[in-house]
Amino acid sequence: MARRTRIEMEQTRAALLASARAAFSERGYAETSMDDLTAHAGLTRGALYHHFGDKTGLLAAVVTQLDAEMDARLQAISDSAADPWDGFRSRCRAYLEMALEPEIQRIVLRDARAVLGGASPDAQHHCIASMEGLLDRLMRDGVVAHADPQALAALIYGSLEEAAFWIADGEAPAARLLQAGTALDLLLRGLRADTHAGTAQPA
Numbered sequence: 001m002a003r004r005t006r007i008e009m010e011q012t013r014a015a016l017l018a019s020a021r022a023a024f025s026e027r028g029y030a031e032t033s034m035d036d037l038t039a040h041a042g043l044t045r046g047a048l049y050h051h052f053g054d055k056t057g058l059l060a061a062v063v064t065q066l067d068a069e070m071d072a073r074l075q076a077i078s079d080s081a082a083d084p085w086d087g088f089r090s091r092c093r094a095y096l097e098m099a100l101e102p103e104i105q106r107i108v109l110r111d112a113r114a115v116l117g118g119a120s121p122d123a124q125h126h127c128i129a130s131m132e133g134l135l136d137r138l139m140r141d142g143v144v145a146h147a148d149p150q151a152l153a154a155l156i157y158g159s160l161e162e163a164a165f166w167i168a169d170g171e172a173p174a175a176r177l178l179q180a181g182t183a184l185d186l187l188l189r190g191l192r193a194d195t196h197a198g199t200a201q202p203a
Contacts, residue, residue, distance in 0.1 A: 015041040017065060020058045023102040029059055029111040032112045056115060063112045067091045070098060070108075071130070078134060085143050088134050089188055095160050095182050099167040109168035121160070128153045145193045152191075159187065 019041035023032040034055055074091050081087025098104050112118060119127075132153035135142040139141055139143040163180045170176040189195060 001024055009051075012047050015063060016048055016051060016058065017042060021062050021065070021103075021107070024059065024062060024107050026108060029055075029115055059107075059111065060120070063108055063116065064123070066104060066108050066118065067119060070095075070104065071123075071127065073098075073177060075130065084134070084141065088138060091134075092116055092156070092184060092188065093181060094163055096167060096177060096184065099164040100177060102171055105168045105173070109165055113165060119163060124157070128157050131157055135194060144194055146190045147197070156187075160184075 016037065019037050020032075023036055023040065029034075032055075034045055034048065037055070037058065039047055041047075048055075048058060052061055070158075074094060077091045077094055078084075078087045080092060099109055128150070131150045135144060135152055135156075136149040139146055139149060165183070167173050167180055168178045
């Protein structure tokens with residue numbers, strides 16, 4: 001009986017997450033009511049309160065889910081790249097490109113920043129740690145100029161995150177993505193060890 005109850009609770013939580021994700025993506029956080037969320041999932045407010053506390057807690061859980069999916073996509077880009085530097089560049093560019101995806105743009109880059117203040121500290125730390133590992137490898141391979149990898153990862157992650165917010169907030173996000181991509185190439189060229197050795201090559 002206890003095992004069935006746990007499964008039912010997991011199903012209830014998943015149903016509320018799916019309902020919230022669809023509603024927040026379509027209408028936005030501010031325009032979605034508690035009744036919208038529970039009615040679509042066929043559940044009660046009590047279930048929402050039990051699992052997430054309130055609507056803000058539900059938004060945080062949806063953002064965590066999306067963050068995990070985004071991270072998995074970015075990691076797959078790194079893992080599948082034949083060349084680590086190309087993989088790193090593609091990963092950074094893909095992060096910016098996600099700012100054009102309606103669900104990510106509205107929930108992660110608009111509502112989460114307005115309501116939650118941005119990504120959770122755990123998500124930020126995970127992203128920085130992942131980028132730190134990639135940069136450390138590139139430094140050991142002599143591709144990226146030597147620096148403290150954690151500090152460099154924090155700087156690059158912060159730049160990418162702010163650029164994604166900038167893309168999502170603009171009236172012409174596609175145009176902003178092109179501008180951000182050009183700026184990103186300039187930024188990444190400055191990391192190359194061959195640039196610092198005086199033999200700069202295109203990134």
